[in-house]
Amino acid sequence: LAHIDGEVATARGATEAKCIYTYNWVYSTMPEEKVLQTTGNIQALSYLTFILFMILGPKFFHIYLTAPIDILEKIVPQVDKKGYRAIVVTCDDPTTRVRDHILPLFLEASEYIDPTIFQTVETANINMNDLCSEPTLTKKAITWTNLERLRKLTRLPIICKGILSPIDAEIAIKYGANGIIVSNHGSRLIDTTVPAIECLKEIINVVDGRAEGKVCLMTISNMFLALKDLR
Secondary structure (H helix, E strand, C coil): CCCCCCHHHHHHHHCCCCCCCEEEEEEECCHHHHHHHCCCHHHHHHHHHHHHHCCCEEEEEEEEECHHHEEEEEHHHHHCCCCCCCEEEEEECCCCCCCCCCCCHHHHHHCCCCHHHHHHCCCCCCCHHHHCCCCCCCCCCCCHHHHHHHHHCCCCCCCCCCCCCHHHHHHHCCCCEEEEEEECCHHHHCCCCCCCHHHHHHHHHHHHHCCCHHHHEEEEECEHHHHHHHH
């Protein structure tokens, strides 16, 4: 937000620090080739470049389960082929808030988005106006069956972001999650929620050693990170 190069600088910094970078195709203002510092399709890169890409900062792909299923069915199979290590799913944004005062600003900001971004990931002929209209943002509530449906679309690890309850952590694993991000961000829908750090221990007790031993536990809001055998 503060750097002149925006997301490109963030992705570059994450790669140099060998940290995870998560690409959000909905809210990114640049195509993934620029953000991820790649040149074209990952399959076209040399073997050495591909290995360096995977080692120097793994890349995750972020999606919303509220996206129409026809769009997810087009995007998710591509994610599998582009070198991403996991899919991050927002789980604590089950319904939308009132966006009447936000949508005009969002549409105005969309004028500055690199126009090639929608050529990067094939979608169901959508544009920014479609994304801001019914039923994409004014959406119905999601359920755990949405996660189950996503599980059938990909072989990549699925990481559920926004889990604060041990019960939800248990259910997430049941429906196909391989990792948990303990976070109270929630697309900023609800203020004054319980601090994520206070929920971490109980959730660790529930999921530790589960999901085939590949569990990722992170607290974003409290700047705490704990990775657990996620390869």
